[in-house]
Amino acid sequence: MATTPVHVELRRRYQRIEHFGASGTWTMDPIGKEWSEANKNLLADLLFSREKGIGLSLWRFNIGAGGALTDQLWDPWRGAEVFQVAEDA
Structure with missing residues (x-):
């Protein structure tokens, strides 16, 4: 398999990135x-x-x-738990 060299010029700026983000989507419940x-x-x-x-x-x-806190959900496995800490919160 042929390799292609990649040259990075750290002194040369092509764009400015103001924010760097990611998504944790459904992974936070156990944490x-x-x-x-x-x-x-x-x-x-x-x-x-x-x-x-x-x-x-x-x-x-x-x-x-x-x-599962709502009766509007037809499949309980589809719902995600919320950060609600009390009934009246």
């Missing part, structure tokens, strides 16, 4: 529920710190839409 505070902080450093991690400036994830 919020089961991880220790120390591990949550480590993950935050790995995601958002430029010195210790990849330096994200934004991150998207699913905050839920009621899941």
Whole structure:
């Protein structure tokens, strides 16, 4: 298989990137529920710190839409849990 060389010129700027983001979509439930505070902080450093991690400036994830808390959902497996901490919150 032939290889193609790639040359990166770090001194030459083609564009300015103002934000660097990612999406965690459906992966956050176990982290919020089961991880220790120390591990949550480590993950935050790995995601958002430029010195210790990849330096994200934004991150998207699913905050839920009621899941099993609503009778409007025809399939409970389709719902995501929410960050609601109390009935009246």
